[in-house]
Amino acid sequence: SSHPAVVTVTGAAGHIGYAALFRIAAGAMLGHERPVHLRLLELPHAVSAAAGTAMELDDGAFEQLLSVDIYDDPRAAFDGTDFALLIGSRPRSKGMERADLLQANAAIFAEQGAILNDVAAEDLRVIVVGNPANTNAAIASAHAPDIPAERFTALTRLDHNRAIAQLAHRAGCVAREISRVTVWGNHSPTQYPDIFHARVAGRSGAELATDRTWLEDDFIPTVAKRGTAIIETRGASSAASAASATIDHVHDWVLGTPADDWTSAALPSPGVYGVPEGLVCSFPVRAVAGRWEIVEGLDINDFSRARIDASVAELAGEIAAVGDLLPA
Ligand code: NAX
Numbered sequence: 001s002s003h004p005a006v007v008t009v010t011g012a013a014g015h016i017g018y019a020a021l022f023r024i025a026a027g028a029m030l031g032h033e034r035p036v037h038l039r040l041l042e043l044p045h046a047v048s049a050a051a052g053t054a055m056e057l058d059d060g061a062f063e064q065l066l067s068v069d070i071y072d073d074p075r076a077a078f079d080g081t082d083f084a085l086l087i088g089s090r091p092r093s094k095g096m097e098r099a100d101l102l103q104a105n106a107a108i109f110a111e112q113g114a115i116l117n118d119v120a121a122e123d124l125r126v127i128v129v130g131n132p133a134n135t136n137a138a139i140a141s142a143h144a145p146d147i148p149a150e151r152f153t154a155l156t157r158l159d160h161n162r163a164i165a166q167l168a169h170r171a172g173c174v175a176r177e178i179s180r181v182t183v184w185g186n187h188s189p190t191q192y193p194d195i196f197h198a199r200v201a202g203r204s205g206a207e208l209a210t211d212r213t214w215l216e217d218d219f220i221p222t223v224a225k226r227g228t229a230i231i232e233t234r235g236a237s238s239a240a241s242a243a244s245a246t247i248d249h250v251h252d253w254v255l256g257t258p259a260d261d262w263t264s265a266a267l268p269s270p271g272v273y274g275v276p277e278g279l280v281c282s283f284p285v286r287a288v289a290g291r292w293e294i295v296e297g298l299d300i301n302d303f304s305r306a307r308i309d310a311s312v313a314e315l316a317g318e319i320a321a322v323g324d325l326l327p328a
Pocket residue numbers: 010011012013014015016017041042043046087088089090091108128129130131133155156158159187227237238239242
């Protein structure tokens with residue numbers, strides 16, 4: 001539809017925010033027909049940087065961009081919003097344990113979930129990018145009882161796109177010749193990129209997977225540890241690729257996945273594929289009429305089962321670690 005969309009981006013002055021905003025303004029996320037109001041939410045110390053980005057957005061003279069507003073108050077930033085791109089989160093600081101990081105972020109996402117519940121638009125869609133993304137999404141949803149849980153999603157599209165890139169290199173083809181890849185589980189090194197159902201330039205992924213040495217020692221760890229490899233090589237974490245994947249996720253959610261293909265997104269489990277209900281887990285998904293549908297009935301072999309179970313166990317552990325921030 002062409003009614004204007006209100007899009008709130010948290011962490012708007014950060015690296016991913018900077019890369020995402022210009023493409024959203026240019027129509028890459030919601031299509032070139034849909035005008036956009038941008039809301040930039042930042043912590044008080046980064047509001048000035050966000051204001052500078054807003055000046056640059058102005059200077060893009062984007063035809064679809066109706067307004068850019070800057071906030072340090074989440075209640076104002078989320079008022080009436082249709083799309084919440086939750087990119088900002090608390091990074092791990094020196095000496096901080098993983099449990100402390102989980103707690104600090106759980107508090108942020110509990111608050112944002114509650115505010116979204118109060119003030120967001122009826123058709124709100126949420127994508128959590130800030131880590132730990134899956135668990136942050138679960139917490140936000142738990143604090144938003146009036147919003148259907150399926151509207152809270154987390155980004156694993158970057159992992160999905162990384163898997164496609166590695167497969168393309170292996171097979172000597174291009175990305176668009178690859179379909180039906182799935183990333184299962186957590187956005188973490190335990191994630192499982194599954195190629196057994198994939199189609200790779202006319203070949204089956206299962207055929208490529210018969211080379212177990214390549215699969216286990218090369219493909220899977222390369223995809224799962226790509227974020228670290230980017231940091232080591234680039235000297236900074238993935239930003240433009242993460243922004244691009246975030247835009248792909250929302251684009252497909254609203255405008256649909258290509259026929260005969262699927263993608264990966266982390267959604268609250270309805271209890272399928274042995275994933276306990278409520279864990280925000282990455283699944284194979286199609287978007288139909290603006291809703292994600294999990295692709296059901298895929299045959300999961302023992303190799304895949306063990307890896308999915310390991311990542312799901314990690315997700316359950318994260319939720320257990322922040323259990324006291326979940327409403328009773
Ligand atoms: P940056 O540190 O460049 O930017 C984060 C921004 O968020 C900062 O400007 C900060 O002021 C702001 N912020 C923090 N807490 C906030 C809050 N409560 N409300 C509003 N703004 C807040 O990080 P960047 O490189 O942009 O990464 C952002 C997040 O994405 C990180 O948590 C990162 O770990 C995560 N990532 C997730 C990925 C995924 O695939 N799910 C991949 C890329 C990335 O690692």
